[in-house]
Amino acid sequence: MTAWLLTCNPDVFDLDSFRRDGGQLDNWSVARYRSELAEGDGFVLWLTGPRGGLIARGRITGVPFLSDDAHNADYWQQDPGRRWYVPLTVNDWLDVPVPRGQFIADQRFTDTTTLRTLFAGNPHRLTEGQWDAFDEAFTKVSAAPDERTTWHLEPGHTIRRVELHDRYGGSRQGGICKSARTDNVLVFTDPKTGHQHGYFDEWAEDGSFHYTGDGQEGPQTFETLGNRSIRDHVQLGLRLRLFEGSRGVVRYVGEFAVDPALPYSYAQAPETGGGPLRRVIRFHLVPVGSTEQPSTVPVGCGYRPADETVQPAPAQLGTPDAGLTERNLQTHRRLQNDLATAAAARGLDVLSPRATDPDFDLAWRSSGHRLTVCEVKSLREANETRQLRTGVGQLLDYHDRLRERAAEVRAVLWVEYEPSEARWIELCQRVGITLAWPGKEDDALT
Structure with missing residues (x-):
C-alpha cells in the first residue's frame, strides 16, 4: 500500500x-x-x-x-x-x-x-x-485511556471555562460547544447574558429543561453545528454536559439528553438587543442520572414571570384535549405569577429555579433565611385528585433534595381552588406541606 x-x-x-x-x-x-x-x-x-x-x-x-x-x-x-x-x-x-x-x-x-x-x-x-x-x-x-480527557466533574463542581476547554475541547465562546477531541457537547445556560440575546432557558412543567438553540439573529435552524449536535447527539454518540454560567467560573449541572418523546419545539423570542421576534428552537433536555448539587450551591435566582400566553407543545396540537391543555397551562402560570406578586409585595425574595435546582415553580426566602419552595397546580373536577397527588409527590422530592442546601425548607402546594375533599388539607399537614389557594395567601406566605 x-x-x-x-x-x-x-x-x-x-x-x-x-x-x-x-x-x-x-x-x-x-x-x-x-x-x-x-x-x-x-x-x-x-x-x-x-x-x-x-x-x-x-x-x-x-x-x-x-x-x-x-x-x-x-x-x-x-x-x-x-x-x-x-x-x-x-x-x-x-x-x-x-x-x-x-x-x-x-x-x-x-x-x-x-x-x-x-x-x-x-x-x-x-x-x-x-x-x-x-x-x-x-x-x-x-x-490506554487518557486520564486527561476522562470526564472528572461531578454535579455542583465549578471550573474556569478556559480550563474546561483546555481539557475537553470545544469553542471557548458561545453556548453550544461540540468538542472535536472528545465525545462531549458542552452546553452553557446563563440568564445574565442569555436574556439579551433572546435565550430564555427554564424548567418546564413536564420536568424537562427547555434550552434555547444557537443563533442570535433571524430564525434558528439546524444548519448550525451546535443545534445539530444537540438534536443528533444520541446518533452521534455524544454526551450533553450542561453548565450554569457562560464566562469565568462555570458550574457543572450534570449530563442531559434530548427527550426522545419530544426532543424540541419552537417558540418566539426577540433577536439580540431586543430586536424583532423570530423563531427559536427550544430543546427539551432531561437529566441523565443524578444532578444533585452539594450543600454549598445556592438555591434559586431572581424570579422570571411565567408566560401566560403559552401554547400547547406541537405534539399536543390537534388532540381532543388540546384546548383543555392550553387552559391548564395558562391558568397554572397565572396562578404562579399572582402568587409571586403577592410574595414580593410582602417583601419576600421571590425566586425561580436555576438549572442546578429541582424544577419547582417558584420559591421565596424570608428574613430568617427560611426557604419556601412552592408547586402550583391548576384544578378541574376531572383531574383534581391526580393533580393533588402529583403536587404532593413533587414537593416531597423538592424538600428532600433541598434540605441540605438551606437552613430550613418549607413546602407549599398552591392550587386553583379549595379541594372538594377536605382530607387533602389534613393529609398535607401530616407530611409537612401547606395546602393553600387564592384567598389563603396568609397561610402560604407566612
Whole structure:
C-alpha cells in the first residue's frame, strides 16, 4: 500500500482552533508527488513544532486539484494563494500528539530522512515499516485511556471555562460547544447574558429543561453545528454536559439528553438587543442520572414571570384535549405569577429555579433565611385528585433534595381552588406541606 505523511505548521494553519470549532478536514495542501497521489492511499498527519507530533490518520479519496480559493480560509494565518489540494478523509484523531522522540530511535526511521525533513513540502513518502510504526502508535494510544480527557466533574463542581476547554475541547465562546477531541457537547445556560440575546432557558412543567438553540439573529435552524449536535447527539454518540454560567467560573449541572418523546419545539423570542421576534428552537433536555448539587450551591435566582400566553407543545396540537391543555397551562402560570406578586409585595425574595435546582415553580426566602419552595397546580373536577397527588409527590422530592442546601425548607402546594375533599388539607399537614389557594395567601406566605 502507498502511504504518505502530511505536515501541518500551526504558524501557517491553526489546526487546534479548527478542531475545537468542530471542523471536518476533507482536503490538504500538497506541493509534490501530485501524479503519484491516488484514491485509497493511506496518510498520517503530523503537527510540527515543539509540542507537535503524530495527530491523525486517514485515506486519500481522490486526485489532487488546483484551487484559487483557500479551503477552511478562516484558519489560515494568511491567504495561501493558489494551491494544489488533495481530497481526503480523517479516520482517527489523537487528543494529544505522539511526539517525535517516540519514533526517532525506532530502527524503521533511522535509515531515512522522513522525520528530519518535515520542513519540506507536502507530502512525504512513507515506507511500509514506517506506516506500521505509526499504526502501532495509534493502537497503543487507543488501548490506554487518557486520564486527561476522562470526564472528572461531578454535579455542583465549578471550573474556569478556559480550563474546561483546555481539557475537553470545544469553542471557548458561545453556548453550544461540540468538542472535536472528545465525545462531549458542552452546553452553557446563563440568564445574565442569555436574556439579551433572546435565550430564555427554564424548567418546564413536564420536568424537562427547555434550552434555547444557537443563533442570535433571524430564525434558528439546524444548519448550525451546535443545534445539530444537540438534536443528533444520541446518533452521534455524544454526551450533553450542561453548565450554569457562560464566562469565568462555570458550574457543572450534570449530563442531559434530548427527550426522545419530544426532543424540541419552537417558540418566539426577540433577536439580540431586543430586536424583532423570530423563531427559536427550544430543546427539551432531561437529566441523565443524578444532578444533585452539594450543600454549598445556592438555591434559586431572581424570579422570571411565567408566560401566560403559552401554547400547547406541537405534539399536543390537534388532540381532543388540546384546548383543555392550553387552559391548564395558562391558568397554572397565572396562578404562579399572582402568587409571586403577592410574595414580593410582602417583601419576600421571590425566586425561580436555576438549572442546578429541582424544577419547582417558584420559591421565596424570608428574613430568617427560611426557604419556601412552592408547586402550583391548576384544578378541574376531572383531574383534581391526580393533580393533588402529583403536587404532593413533587414537593416531597423538592424538600428532600433541598434540605441540605438551606437552613430550613418549607413546602407549599398552591392550587386553583379549595379541594372538594377536605382530607387533602389534613393529609398535607401530616407530611409537612401547606395546602393553600387564592384567598389563603396568609397561610402560604407566612
